[in-house]
Amino acid sequence: MRAVSKVKQHSIARKSLRRTLFFIVLILLAGSTFDAYNQAQLALVLILFIGVLSVTLLTGISGQLSLGQGALMAVGGYCMALLITNKGYSIWVAIPLAIVGAAIAGLLLGISAARLSGPYLAGTTLVIALAIPTLSNRFMSVLKGDEGLPVDVGYPPNWFTKLFGEPSYEQWQLYVALPFAAIALFFASNILLSRTGRMWRAIRDNETAASLSGVNFSRQKIFVFVVSATFAGLSGALYGLRGLVGPSVYPVSLSLTLLTAAVLGGIRSIFGAFIGTVIVVFLPDWIEAVLGSFELSEQVSNFMPALISSLLLILTVVINPAGVAGTHLHKHK
C-alpha cells in the first residue's frame, strides 16, 4: 500500500516537473522573441501569475473567497523592502524571508478567518486590503508612509553576465521572475495533484462530508491560507521589485485584479491562472492597438480601455463562468 502511494507521489512530482520545464522553455522562447516592452510585461505576467495562483488555491480549490490577497502581497513586499533597505540583504536572501513573513500573516489571517465563510470572509479580507496600506502612515518612521521604500532588481551578478552576456533591464526582470514563477508552478501543480489537493476540494464541495471523512476542517482551512499567503507574499515581493514598495503599489484594486484574472482564465486550474494573467496584463495593450485605428475624442478614449475590459469581463462570466481554460467544465450536471 505504502509502496504504491510512493510510486504515485513520484509520478505526481514527475508530472509537475515536466509541466514546469515546459513552462520555462515556453517563457524563454517567448522572452527571446519579444521586444523590451513585452519582455517587461511578460515579467509582470510571471509575477502576477504567482499571485493569481494564490487565488486559485484559496478560492478555486478550497472554496474560500478572499478579496484581500493584495494585502498579503503587501506584507511580502514590505518584509523584503525592509530587509533590503535596512539590513542590506540581497534580494535572494530577502525574498525567501519575505515569504516567511507573508506565511505568518497568512497564519494569523487563517486563524481569524477559519470560522468565516462566503461573503463574511470576503468582507473581512476586503477591509484588510483597505486597512493594511494605511499602516504605512501609522508607522511612518519604518514604513516611510506614502513615499514608500524604493527597491529594484538591480544588476545581474558577474557570473551571470559572463555566462549569458549582458541582459537588458527588461530581460533581467524576466530572468529574476522566472525561477520563482517556475517554483510556484511546480508547487501548485504538486499540491493540486496530490492528496492535499483532493482534501481541499473536498472541503470546497462539501464541508460536512469532508469533516466526516476525517479531514480536520479548520486546521486544513488555516493551512490553505498559509500556503496561499506564501504564494501571495512571493508575488508581492517581486511586484515591489519593479521599483517601489508603497501603499499605492498595493491598492484594493490589486486584490480584485488577481481575482479577475483567476476567474477569467478559469479559477480551478493552473493553466487558467496563467491564461487569465496574460489576459489581464496584455488586454489594455490589445485594446489600445485596436482603438488606435479609431478617431476618438480624449474624453471617450481615456475611458475606453476600462469600458471595454469591463464589458469583456461581464461577457466572459455570463457566457462561460468556468473561464477561458475551463470550457470543458461547462457541462450540465
Next chain:
Amino acid sequence: METFLAALFSGTSRGAIYALVALGLVIVWRGAGIVNFAQMGQAMFSTYIASTMITNGYSYWLGFIVAILVGAAMGALLDILVMRPLSNKKKTELLSSDSMRAAVPVIASLGILGVLQALAGIIWAAEERGFPAPYPQEGFTVANNVMPFTSFDVFVISIVLATLLATTLFFKKTGVGLAMRATALNAEVARLSGIRTNFTRSLSWGFSGAASSLAGLLITPTSNLSPNTLDLVLIIGFTAAVVGGLDSPAGSVIGGFLVGMVISFVSFYDTPEDVFLSILSVLLLVLIIRPRGIFGAKDARRV
C-alpha cells in the same frame, strides 16, 4: 462633552447613510445570494443624472425622484441582463459549489461597476463636482455650541428611517413582500407555490437600486461627485452589512449605525488616520464572536 455630542451627531447622520447602503446590499443578498459591488456605481450614475437635471434648471425634487426611479430600473435591468443569465448557469459544475456561486457574481458586479464608472467618465467627464442639499447645511446650536448636525442631517435621518420602516412594513405586510422573502429563503418552494421568482428577484434588485440611489443622493452633498467617490462608501456599507449580518435587514441598520459611530468617534477622539484599522478591528471582533454577524442566522442557509 461638546466633542462627545459632535461625534454622536456626526456618527448618527453618517451611520444612517451606511445603514441605507447596507440595506441595499442585504436586499440583493437575500433575494439573489449575490454581493453586488456595482451598487454604489449605480448610485453614482443615477446621482449624476439628478445632478445634470438640477444644473439644467429642473427642481431638486424632480431630480431626486428621477434618480431613485433610474436607480430602481437600473437594478432590475442588471438582474435581467447579467445576473439572471448567470444564475441560469447554476447547473454547470463550476457554479455547483457555494464559493463559486459567491465569487463569480462578484466578478460580474465588478465588471458592471467598471462599465458604469467608465460610462460616467465618458458622459460627464471626470471632474469632481458638488451636489446640492435640499436643506441648509448649517449646524444647530446645542448648549451654545454649533454642532455638526444640520437640517439636512435631520432630513437624511428621517428619510432613512422612513425608508427602513416602509421596507419592513412592505416585506411583512404585503403579498409581494412575502413572495420576495419566500424567494430569498427558498426559491424552489417559492416556485412550487406559484411565485414568479424571476420577477420577485428582479424586484429585489430594483428595491436595492432605489435604496442605493437614495444613499447616493444623500451622501454626495457632503462628499462630492465623481465616478469613483462612492467606492469607499460601498466598502464601508459592506462592512456594516457584514457586521450586522447579511441575512438581516434589521442587522444592516444596526451595523450601519455602529460603523458610522466607530468612524465618527475614532475621527473625533483619536485620529482619522486610524479609521480603517478600527473598522477592521470592529469587524474582526464581531465576526470572531458571531461569525455570521450580530443578527445573522446561526444556522447556515448558505455556506
Next chain:
Amino acid sequence: MLEVKDLVTSFGSVVALDGISFTAHESKITTVIGANGAGKSTLLRTISGLEHPSTGSITWRGKSVIGMRPEDIVRAGIAHVPEGHAVISELSVEENMSMGSLFRRRKFKSDVAAAQDEMYELFPRLKERRKQLAGTLSGGERQMLAISRALVSRPQLLLLDEPSLGLAPLVVEQIIDSINILCRSTGLTVLLVEQNANTALGVADHGVLLALGKVVADRPAAELKADANLRAAYLGY
C-alpha cells in the same frame, strides 16, 4: 387525466427516468412506488417543471406541460409537495400557508381565506400555531403545513412526494387519511410517491412500480399489493 409517455430525464450521463409511461386517472389516488433511487422523486420533479426531460410527453387534461415553468404549472392546477417537509422555517405558519395562494389573491379574493380556513379545519394543530415560525414545528406538523401550502392553491392534481418520510406511524396514518378524505370528497387527483409501499397501496386506487428509471408494473393497487413475488423482487420484503 395525467398522461406520461416515454419520459426520459437525465443528469449528465446518469439517466434517472428511462422511458416512463403511465396514466393517472381523475379523482383517483395513483401511487408510484419503488426502491430508493428508482426515479420516483425525479418523476414528480419533472412533472412539476423543476427538471427538464430530454424526450417524452406529459399532458394534464389534454394539455402538455412540458417546457412550462414550475410557477406556471402550479397556476395550471398541479401542486407539488416535494420531499422532506418543504416549508420555509424562517416564515410563520400563516405566511407559509398563504404563500401558496398569493397568485390567487387578485382573482379569487374571497376564496383565498376560505381555502385557508379549510386547511385549519383539516389540520387543527396548525391553527393553534399559526403565528409560530415554521421552523419550530414538529416533523408531522411541517408535513401538514407543506400539504396545506399546496392545497390552498386549489389544485386539481396533487403531487405528493414521500409524505411519510421520517414520521411516526400514527402521524403518517393521520396524514394519509386526510389525503384520502380530501380526494374522495373533492374529486382531487393525487399522485402519491412512497417508499412505504404498504401504506401507499392501502389507500391508492392504482399503483405504478418503478425500478431503475423504468416502469416494471402498472396495475390496480390491490393487485400489486397481493403480488408477493413482485414485492420481493423490487421492494425487498
Next chain:
Amino acid sequence: MNVVRNRASLSRSPRSFITTAAVVLAGALALSAVPAQGASTPGVSATEIVLGMQLPQTGPASPGYNKVDDAIRAYFDYVNSKGGVYGRKITLVVKDDTYKAGLTVSTASALINKDKVFAMVGSIGTQTHISVIKDINRRGIPDLFVNSGYSGFYTDPKKYPTTFGALGTYVVEAKILGKHIKENFSKNTVGIVYQTDDFGRNTVEGLAIAGVTFTAKKTAATFIAGTQGSGLDAQMQQLKDNNVDVVVVGAVASAFAAAVSSANKIGYKPAQWIVISVGADATTFQTILGARGIPAASSAGLLAGTISASHAPSPGEAEDEYVKAFKTINDGFNKGPDKRWDNNVLQGMNIGYLTTSALLGVGKDLTRPGIIKYIEANAAKLPSAALSPLGYSSSTHEAFTGFWIGKYDATAVLKPIDATRKVWTTDSAKGAVTELKYTRPAIAADALPKVG
C-alpha cells in the same frame, strides 16, 4: 464526481497547454509589436519629437490633474501649427496610470520601449513617480518638468541627474508662507489641516523651519489623502475646540472645499484661511461649493480673504500678458473634455511653453545629454509665465524658488497682498527667506518662447 473531473482537467496534455499558451503569447506580441526606429536619438526624427507623460487621467486621483495633459498638448499643437521646433512637430504621448504605482512602472516602460519617447515631460503624481524615477534616470532619459513639489526629486541632482521640477517645492512655499504667518499672525493661534502624504508633511516641515509649529491632535489635524470626500467635520471640530483662529490648509482643492464646508457647518469662522497653492484653485473650489447649492457669489465670498502663494500669475489676472496669450491658445487648441481656464490649465500651458523653450534652446542637434546639460546650465535664459526665475543649477533641480503672497478678492482672483507684488525666495533646506528682484521676460506677440 467533481474530483474525478478536475483531475481530468489537470492532466490535459502539456502539448495543448503549450500550443494554447504559445498562441496567446504570440497574439500578445503581434498586437503589441511596434517597428523599431532607426534614429540614433530615440524619439527624435527629422520631422518629429516624441515626448511622454504619465498621470492619473481616470480614477479617484484624477479630477483636476486630468486637465494638465490637455493643456500641454494644446500648447504643443499651437507650436506645431506655427511650424514646430526646427521643423519638427512635437507629439505628446500620454499614459493613464490611474495613480497606482504598480501601473506606472508599466506605462513608463511602454513610453520608453514602445513609444520610444525622447523625454518624459510634466508627469504628475509624487508616489507614482517615485516608482519609476530611478529607472528613468539610469537610462539617461530626460525627466522634464515633473509636476510635483516633492523636494526629494530635485535637491540631489547627483542622485537624479535627468529630473527637473515644474513647481516650487512644497518646502520652499511653506517656508515663505511661514515667514508671512510669523510676521502677521504672531498673536493668533495658528493651526493646520493637512493630508498625510509627502505634500502635507513637506508643508508642515517648511512651516516648522520658518518657526510655525503645531501640536498633534490640538492645532494639527490630519486626514488620509483621498478620504476628504467624507467631510472634514472631526478635523474642523478639533481646530475649533482648540481656539485656532488662523487655519493653514496643506491639502488639495477638494479638501479645502471640504474643510470650508465642514467649518461652515459647525459655525466655525476662523479669522484667516491660508492655503498652499496646490489647494487654492478657485475653479475647483467654486465648482464643488457652487454645485452644493452655494451660489458662485457666496462661494467666492467664502474664498474671499483667503491667503495663498503662487509662483505664477493667478489665472484670474486677465490683464497678465502670459495669461492672456495662454488663454487664447487654450480656447483655440485645447481638445480636452474640460478646458475651462484654471490653475491646472495655466500650469499645463506653462510646461508646454517651458518645454518648447528648452527644445528651441538646445538647437537643431537634439540629444538626451544635450538637453539635460542645456537646461541645467541655462535656467536663467528659459522664459516662462512664472514670476520667479527657474532655480536649476548643478546643485539643485528645483524649478521655481520664488513665490508671491496674495489674498483672494471678492471675484475669486488672487491679488498681491502688498501694494506692489513682492516675490520671496528661499531654498528647500534651512536657508533664510529673502526678497527676490526678478523681471519676467515679456511674451512675444506670437506667444512662442524666444531663447538666446
